[in-house]
Amino acid sequence: MLWRLCALGSFLAVFFTAQLIRAADTPATTPQTTIEKSVNTTGGATATANETFAEAGRWRFGSDPTVWVMIFLFNLSLFVVLERIYVLRKAQGDTAGLVTYLTESLYKGINPPDIAKEAAEKKFGLEGKVAASALKGWEKGEHAMREYAEAALIAERRSLEKRLVILSTLGNNTPFIGLLGTVLGIMKAFRDMAEMGDSGPAVVMRGISEALIATAMGLAVAIPVVIAFNALSRAVQEKLSQAEEVSTLLRAIRLNQ
Numbered sequence: 001m002l003w004r005l006c007a008l009g010s011f012l013a014v015f016f017t018a019q020l021i022r023a024a025d026t027p028a029t030t031p032q033t034t035i036e037k038s039v040n041t042t043g044g045a046t047a048t049a050n051e052t053f054a055e056a057g058r059w060r061f062g063s064d065p066t067v068w069v070m071i072f073l074f075n076l077s078l079f080v081v082l083e084r085i086y087v088l089r090k091a092q093g094d095t096a097g098l099v100t101y102l103t104e105s106l107y108k109g110i111n112p113p114d115i116a117k118e119a120a121e122k123k124f125g126l127e128g129k130v131a132a133s134a135l136k137g138w139e140k141g142e143h144a145m146r147e148y149a150e151a152a153l154i155a156e157r158r159s160l161e162k163r164l165v166i167l168s169t170l171g172n173n174t175p176f177i178g179l180l181g182t183v184l185g186i187m188k189a190f191r192d193m194a195e196m197g198d199s200g201p202a203v204v205m206r207g208i209s210e211a212l213i214a215t216a217m218g219l220a221v222a223i224p225v226v227i228a229f230n231a232l233s234r235a236v237q238e239k240l241s242q243a244e245e246v247s248t249l250l251r252a253i254r255l256n257q
Helices: 002-025 031-039 044-055 065-091 095-108 112-119 122-135 142-160 164-196 202-256
Strands: none
Touching (some): 065 122, 065 142, 065 164, 065 202, 095 112, 095 122, 122 202, 142 202
């Protein structure tokens, strides 16, 4: 399932990238531009000015390296999100069934190691692993069970939160990368205008329009990444909270016996 989602995400990214490149490389053939070129065939300077204005609103895809950085960061964040979703799905289990099994088995007097072995099965997910760890300290008392459960929770938290720092970093810094691309693009636009002298505002207009794409792409990458990070962090906290609830229930049963 994971490789299918990754393949789909990569295909979509490559498809839209190819469409952008195709749109950027397609020459502008508006009727107004064609008429201006045909009328001004004898005036080289006028034709050059018209071509410059025609290019003012076009964006060349490969002109800004920041755009390629954004595409790479988007694919990286997509892979991390899909991989974390896969891990969380693997950690899911029948929590209600686990609680029922644990309470009934303990009140029936079944040996705790046998209960732990059954609870650690895949069908009970992360909560079952934590419960099995807590049952290791059953004979030594409630304090030992708490320590075993906390150790298991720390290990599971480390596993579930792995690579989430990548999403956090991208969500916080991608807009600044886009802003950097915009600043560099505007600097280049003014430099081109100074070098071309009396070519008019078309040169700087084209440069600024291309530079603003970097900021737009930075925001387009950062916003879904932040949303995904918050959603995944909440899902991790819910899973750990459920596991802690099960371990607390086991300690309560131990105290009552």
